[in-house]
Amino acid sequence: MNTVAAHIRSIIESDGPISIAEFMRIALTGRADSYYMRSDPIGLYGDFITAPEISQVFGECIGLWCVDVWSKLGSPAAFTLVELGPGRGTLMRDVLRAARVAPDFLTAATIALVEVSPALRNLQAALLRADGLPTVRWYNGFQDIDVIGPLIVIANEFFDALPVAQFVKGHEGWTLRTVGLNDAGELMLGTQPDAQASVCVPVSLLDAPFGSTFEHSIERENVARAIARVIQNEGGGTLVFDYGFEGPALGDTLQAVKGHRYAGILMEPGMADLTSHVDFTALAEAFAGGGACVSKISTQAGFLTQMGAVERTQILKRLASEQQKAQLESALKRLTSADAMGTLFKVLCAVSSQAIQPAGFEAE
Numbered sequence: 001m002n003t004v005a006a007h008i009r010s011i012i013e014s015d016g017p018i019s020i021a022e023f024m025r026i027a028l029t030g031r032a033d034s035y036y037m038r039s040d041p042i043g044l045y046g047d048f049i050t051a052p053e054i055s056q057v058f059g060e061c062i063g064l065w066c067v068d069v070w071s072k073l074g075s076p077a078a079f080t081l082v083e084l085g086p087g088r089g090t091l092m093r094d095v096l097r098a099a100r101v102a103p104d105f106l107t108a109a110t111i112a113l114v115e116v117s118p119a120l121r122n123l124q125a126a127l128l129r130a131d132g133l134p135t136v137r138w139y140n141g142f143q144d145i146d147v148i149g150p151l152i153v154i155a156n157e158f159f160d161a162l163p164v165a166q167f168v169k170g171h172e173g174w175t176l177r178t179v180g181l182n183d184a185g186e187l188m189l190g191t192q193p194d195a196q197a198s199v200c201v202p203v204s205l206l207d208a209p210f211g212s213t214f215e216h217s218i219e220r221e222n223v224a225r226a227i228a229r230v231i232q233n234e235g236g237g238t239l240v241f242d243y244g245f246e247g248p249a250l251g252d253t254l255q256a257v258k259g260h261r262y263a264g265i266l267m268e269p270g271m272a273d274l275t276s277h278v279d280f281t282a283l284a285e286a287f288a289g290g291g292a293c294v295s296k297i298s299t300q301a302g303f304l305t306q307m308g309a310v311e312r313t314q315i316l317k318r319l320a321s322e323q324q325k326a327q328l329e330s331a332l333k334r335l336t337s338a339d340a341m342g343t344l345f346k347v348l349c350a351v352s353s354q355a356i357q358p359a360g361f362e363a364e
């Protein structure tokens with residue numbers, strides 16, 4: 001048994017079963033040996049691949065979106081550019097490269113990265129410094145950032161890593177899914193009555209059939225509300241990508257991935273990635289609850305196409321070898337086609353004023 005699993009077991013032995021949300025928190029970020037804290041899980045030799053690692057075009061489109069919002073804010077001389085969960089730093093590097101079209105944007109930006117992982121902070125620093133990029137500051141949480149001027153926040157596959165609670169419909173009503181121990185001392189899923197269930201499960205789903213699962217992430221909503229409040233006060237915008245759905249909906253979307261394959265949720269906490277699909281409707285409501293003007297929920301394909309991903313790929317192909325051309329085409333396809341990431345990945349944005357019409361969200 002690995003050290004994270006042993007720690008979880010000792011908590012359960014002393015205090016009883018824990019929620020799925022607490023299990024996720026400990027497994028992913030709660031300790032020095034948790035999944036994200038100890039090493040780089042992203043890429044071919046890691047556990048999973050993300051959009052910015054597939055093609056530079058992804059980050060470049062987001063960079064142009066940031067420049068567009070900044071100019072619609074009146075091109076402020078100082079603003080804060082935040083990325084939540086920057087992974088290897090690839091997305092921010094590509095954003096800043098694309099933003100060279102507006103040199104004043106780069107001069108005005110103070111860059112803040114929200115990253116808990118020391119291992120990933122080191123990678124981000126090495127990548128961004130190698131490009132001679134401006135001063136970057138790191139924070140453990142969004143609430144820790146000293147925001148200067150208006151705020152622009154980007155996030156790709158950040159919200160799916162935040163803890164989610166699962167509620168399961170039992171014979172006696174809704175219960176909380178838990179992680180406990182079986183007679184052999186192994187981790188085991190269970191359920192227990194919980195007062196939160198009646199608050200978190202939407203009224204429209206209360207009568208769901210026996211065995212149904214509903215997921216709710218208070219952590220995601222808290223981050224969204226906090227961002228929206230600052231955007232409302234200081235001006236700004238935020239752009240969020242993740243795999244997700246329009247809720248409210250039933251379903252168990254919690255998954256563990258290791259070495260690009262699905263693994264058992266309980267098999268190796270701390271050694272496998274754990275995520276769940278993001279309820280974009282709940283996220284949109286949290287942004288709106290914090291006072292921001294929220295876009296429609298769009299797809300990664302819709303956004304990238306409107307932001308010129310196809311044209312940018314064609315430009316990159318002009319100077320590319322035959323092998324690189326094929327790679328660029330296949331990367332574009334992976335990001336935008338419906339049988340890959342194109343529609344499973346959703347995107348939404350929230351801005352400080354109705355007067356700001358953000359790029360990439362026009363009706364199709």
Ligand SMILES: C[S@@+](CC[C@H](N)C(=O)[O-])C[C@H]1O[C@@H](n2cnc3c(N)ncnc32)[C@H](O)[C@@H]1O
Nearest residue numbers: 036050085086087114115116117156157158161
């Ligand atoms: C799936 S990776 C996505 C990385 C990157 N955005 C990309 O697209 O390649 C999740 C990122 O969020 C960070 N992260 C996860 N949970 C976090 C938390 N609670 N607070 C801050 N960062 C977190 C991870 O360390 C990692 O950088």
